[in-house]
Amino acid sequence: MSKDDKPNADRSQQHLANERTFLSWIRTCVALVGLGFIIAKFNFFMDEFRLIIQSNTVEPENIPVTNVSQSLADAGSLLIGTGFVIFSLILILFALKNYRDNDKAIRLGVYTPKHTIMYATTGLIATLSVAIVIYFWKLPS
Secondary structure (H helix, E strand, C coil): CCHHHCCCHHHHHHHHHHHHHHHHHHHHHHHHHHHHHHHHCHHHHHHHHHHHHHHHHCCHHHCCCCHHHHHHHHHHHHHHHHHHHHHHHHHHHHHHHHHHHHHHHHHHCCCCCCCHHHHHHHHHHHHHHHHHHHHHHHCCC
């Protein structure tokens, strides 16, 4: 057994930290999938809420019908929600690649941090968040 084959406490800690980081990315992706689902189905909840409120306050014949604007709002929420789910799928694939690359680098003792995944994640979440804000402002009242 050579010197490099011996268990090394520093490498064990690095491998465990790499696994914890990967699990954190998985938790983030699961949360993004849930958020995407909620956003995609947001109009369903809003429609139900409107019906409850309007049935208690307004006569049914006075309820305004907004079929075109409502279908555009449905399409918007579905598009943004689907974007979050697709982004989550891409992010988990990058996280797996990052985990494998880091594992190999730790074993070779040549680890260098990579910031690309952080910048890409921040940029895409910011973009999708701006889309949500625009979507909320454009919702039919």
